[in-house]
Amino acid sequence: MTALLALAAAAAAPFVFTSVAHQSLLVLIAINVILVASLDLLMGAAGLLSLGHAGFMGIGAYTSALLVFHRIAPFVLALPAAALAAATAGLFIGYPSLRLRHHYFVLVTFISGIILTLLFTSLVGVTRGPMGLPGIPFATLPLPGGVYTFNTFQSKVAYYFLALGLAAGTLWLRGRLMRGRLGVALAMIREDEDLAMAVGVNTHATKVLIFVVSTGLAGMAGSLYAHYTTFLSPETFTFVDSFNLFVMNMLGGAGTAAGPVVGPVILTVVRDALRSISPVLAEIAFGVFLIAVIAFLPAGLVGALQARRRREA
């Protein structure tokens, strides 16, 4: 029920906040929701900390951008291709590393993120490296009347609805995955992996599965991002960005239903507000914020709220 209300509010938002700056923010929030929801599948559901998530977003972004730029595929195919590319990378990285103990896995994800950033920067022939990749074509949708182009320079509203739709879909998928058999397996892995194995859970296969789904969704978000900004640079997909996603997830509340929405909404807005005052101070504030959240609100805002409600009950 609250989900429907939230969705209605989200749909109404671009008509309430009509300035270009605000609508731009809305699109970014929607994309961040996809990213954080996908990260939460790892952190909240399975208890797997991943510090390289932005790297997978980058894979999706560059894949989609290059496919459409070089006229190899239209947007409708490039988006799923981006998700597939990121998911494949997730498979290569996840399959061996999920056999290791958890903190080694965390390290591998962190370093994978670094390596991906370095690859985006150094494969200049493909990605144009630090010079950036400009002129990415807008997203297009083949409709009965003709091809519709999401010209995000003219209007952000249509693209917002595209992103909102995918975000809602992602949240729905996440909800479904966390219920039922897979959700039980993930909770068992999160709480005690050995015990999970002892009662029949193939923990490795389950972890790889959720990792592939998570990275695939991040790749999809990357594609959305690329065709929104029409310009890509490796600077967007660094460990700082992975870090920011982590903070958003933690602040909202890992594993909670509303967390992946609350976190991105608050932090994207706060960040933007701080940045307009002073970009450097914004980053400092962010860092302080993060440490405060880890220290005082480990369950996130939604988690803390739930805990208080349980105690009063």
Place this chain on the structure above:
Amino acid sequence: MQFLINATFIGSVYGLVALGLTLIFGVMQVADFAQGALYMLGAYVSFYLTNLAGLNYFLSLPAAMAAIAGVAVVNHLAVYRPLRRAGGATTFVAALGILLILQNGALWAFGADYRLIRSPFGDAKVLLGDSVITYHQLFIIGTTALLILAVWLFLQRTRVGKGLRAMSQNRDAAALVGINPDRVAAVTFALAGALAGVAGALVSPLRAFDPHIGALVILKSFAIVIFGGMGSISGALLGAFLVALAETMTAAYLAAEYADLIAFVLMIVVLFLRPQGLRGRPVAL
């Protein structure tokens, strides 16, 4: 031969930072990413002392060590100690937070312009066969060797140093025999901070720097520590040299862009083949 020379002096710088990292990890089980910022701050302290205060470059080195040691202790008191009970992943993230705060603080305070200190040796160099080594590079190698020796003596001969070693082996037992864990922790952080700070100060005359230099160095040092074995001093130093050598050779034979990657590739390889690192003790599965 030139490779070995380059590897030695680059490895020296990495080694100093890696040494601090591995000490902190061995004693506190904390992956202190903030060391990257300390490295960067060391360079800035040296810069301001020599360029603005007119201090002799050589004197700015111990000054940087002292100042950065202080910063490290503040980090410990303000962040790591209160978070002591939280998991390793949490402190790791907190460390990243500190790095970002300090890095951006430096951006705000010092600006984003590149700075450069002129080396007191100028461009003087020595020829060894057909290889070149500058006086400054020699100075770096020499100073590092001295510092490593000093650290070794500290750990072997002094009471606090022995306490540090005891704590890295068994924290509870050390506390039981009267070693003050808090004091040892503060000393460890101060020591690691001093090492990172002086590394930054040593490097500052080599090339222009800005507040972002810490990030890549700490990432590589981290990879080195894992490669060499977390908590192992010999591993950190050996790892630093090997990685520096690999970097130099990659830059020469492949492409300069890939040199930065090699440290991480080595780290991933070691994680899959021998997770405890070159010189680490096997971890229970």
Place this chain on the structure above:
Amino acid sequence: MPVLEVEGVTRFFGGFRAVGDLSFVVQDGEILGLVGPNGAGKTTAFNLITGFLAPTAGRIRFAGGDVTALPPHERARRGLVRTFQNTKVFARLSVEENVRAGCFLRIPGGIRRTLAGLSRREDAALRAHVDELLDFTGLAAQRRKPAEDLAYGDQRTLEIAIALGAQPRLLLLDEPFAGMSHGEADRCMTLIHRVRESGVTVVLVDHHMATLMRHCHRLVVLHHGEKLAEGAPAEIQRHPKVIETYLGRVADA
């Protein structure tokens, strides 16, 4: 028909031989005790049988099939389930959710159910299984409590309930009486008897020689990783090698 056949199982850790040429059989429907002092290799043997360690040599056959190469979750799927020495439950989940987790293998899967959820009948069936287990183990009254809030004895009971959820043919219990008072151990043993009566073969590993002697049909005594003796409690009591190991040289008269 033997449920479990351990054949010539050996395990080295570097140069140290933890288990050496261990062979024994577990008969269907019995309660077998694995005894031995600390360091005798009981835990290693346990981990080898359940798949948490791979043997250096030897075979393990379960219900007629060779399981030596199978990982723990595959063995569980065939009915070989274990508990752990250090109490392992899903701490932050409720008692009910813990038992439901134990019933993992009974939850129907597939893409349709992932996207649309279980049918009402499937859901009710699952709920019935969980209720049955809660009643069987006497934990129904505490079903909503977080597992970490349970008393120690109840947590150990919960462990057994979780294991039963996997519908084992053979249940291996690792030191089930550790840290229990006599009363708690007796109650636990009563539960174990009822488990056996429901058709599950049980293997117990423990130090409590006396308890195992009283309740097990047969015992396997380990020493330095090797089988010292195997047989009914009465035989073991009189076995010269056992007496020598536990009590020193046989005294005259």
